[in-house]
Amino acid sequence: xxxxxxxxSGKTTLLKVLAGIYEPEQGSVSIxxxxxxxxxxxxxxxxxxxxxxxxxNLGTLMLISRKMVEERLDSIIEFSELAQFIHLPVKTYSAxxxxxLMFSVATELDPQILILDEWLSAGDAAFNVKxxxxxxxxxxxxxxxxxxxxxxxLVKQVCNKVAVxxxxxxxxxxxxxxxxxxxxxxxxxxxxxxxx
Numbered sequence: 001x002x003x004x005x006x007x008x009s010g011k012t013t014l015l016k017v018l019a020g021i022y023e024p025e026q027g028s029v030s031i032x033x034x035x036x037x038x039x040x041x042x043x044x045x046x047x048x049x050x051x052x053x054x055x056x057n058l059g060t061l062m063l064i065s066r067k068m069v070e071e072r073l074d075s076i077i078e079f080s081e082l083a084q085f086i087h088l089p090v091k092t093y094s095a096x097x098x099x100x101l102m103f104s105v106a107t108e109l110d111p112q113i114l115i116l117d118e119w120l121s122a123g124d125a126a127f128n129v130k131x132x133x134x135x136x137x138x139x140x141x142x143x144x145x146x147x148x149x150x151x152x153x154l155v156k157q158v159c160n161k162v163a164v165x166x167x168x169x170x171x172x173x174x175x176x177x178x179x180x181x182x183x184x185x186x187x188x189x190x191x192x193x194x195x196x
Contacts, residue, residue: 002155002176003148005165011148012117014165015039018146019115033144038102039146047091051082051101053091058105072108080104081127097176099159100127100141116147126136132157152186 003011016022017029019037025148044061045054055076059069077086080100082093090098135158138145149155155162155176162179164172172182180186 001146001161001163002159003146003163004152004155004179008145009165012039012166013168014148014170015115015148031113034063035113035115036106036111036126038106038117039059039116039117042043045090045098045102046082048089050079051086051090051093052077054101055105058102062106062111076104076108079108079130096124096127103131107138111138111143113144113146116145118150137162152167156180 003014005011013022015037016039017024018031019035019039020031021037021039044058049057052073052144055073056066056069059066077083080086080103082097082101085093085097090101093101106116130152135145145158147155147158159176162172162174162176163170164179164183169172172179174182
C-alpha cells in the first residue's frame with residue numbers, strides 16, 4: 001500500500017503508529033506478523049561501529065537469529081554496494097550509503113511487514129532501479145509493504161492499494177487504478193496552455 005499526500009498530511013505519523021513507535025491516541029492497532037521499518041534514516045544504527053556490525057545489530061533488533069544474519073551477510077553487503085566501506089564506522093557514510101545499508105538489511109532478512117518512509121529519497125538513480133526490482137520481488141512473495149512516497153510512478157509500480165492522507169485523515173483508500181481515476185494520473189502532465 002502506498003501512502004500519498006502533501007508534506008505534513010500525516011503519512012509518517014501513521015507509519016510510526018503501525019511500526020509501534022507511537023501509541024494511537026484513539027482506537028487500537030492490531031498487527032499480525034513481524035514488522036520491519038525504515039522510517040527514520042539511521043534509526044537503530046550505531047554511528048561509532050562498522051557497517052558490518054550495524055548489519056548484525058539491525059538483525060538483532062528485527063529479532064532475526066544470529067545464524068540467519070551471518071548466512072545472509074555477504075548478500076546484504078553485495079546488494080548494498082558498500083563492500084569497500086563495510087568495515088568503516090557508519091558515521092563516515094553519506095545519507096545515500098546509510099539508505100542503501102538499511103534498505104539492504106530490511107529487505108534481505110525476509111520481512112513479513114515492511115514499513116518504509118521515502119525509502120529511496122537518499123539513494124542514487126542506479127541503486128533506486130535495483131531497489132525497485134527487489135521491492136517487486138517482495139511484493140510478489142505476498143509480504144506486506146506499507147510505504148509513504150512522493151513518487152507517483154513508484155507507487156504505481158510497487159503498490160496495489162493507495163491511501164491518500166490529508167490533515168492527519170485518510171481521505172481515500174482504494175486500488176491504484178481507482179486512485180488514478182479519481183485524482184488523475186500524477187505522471188501525466190497537462191497539455192500546455194496555448195499562448196504560454
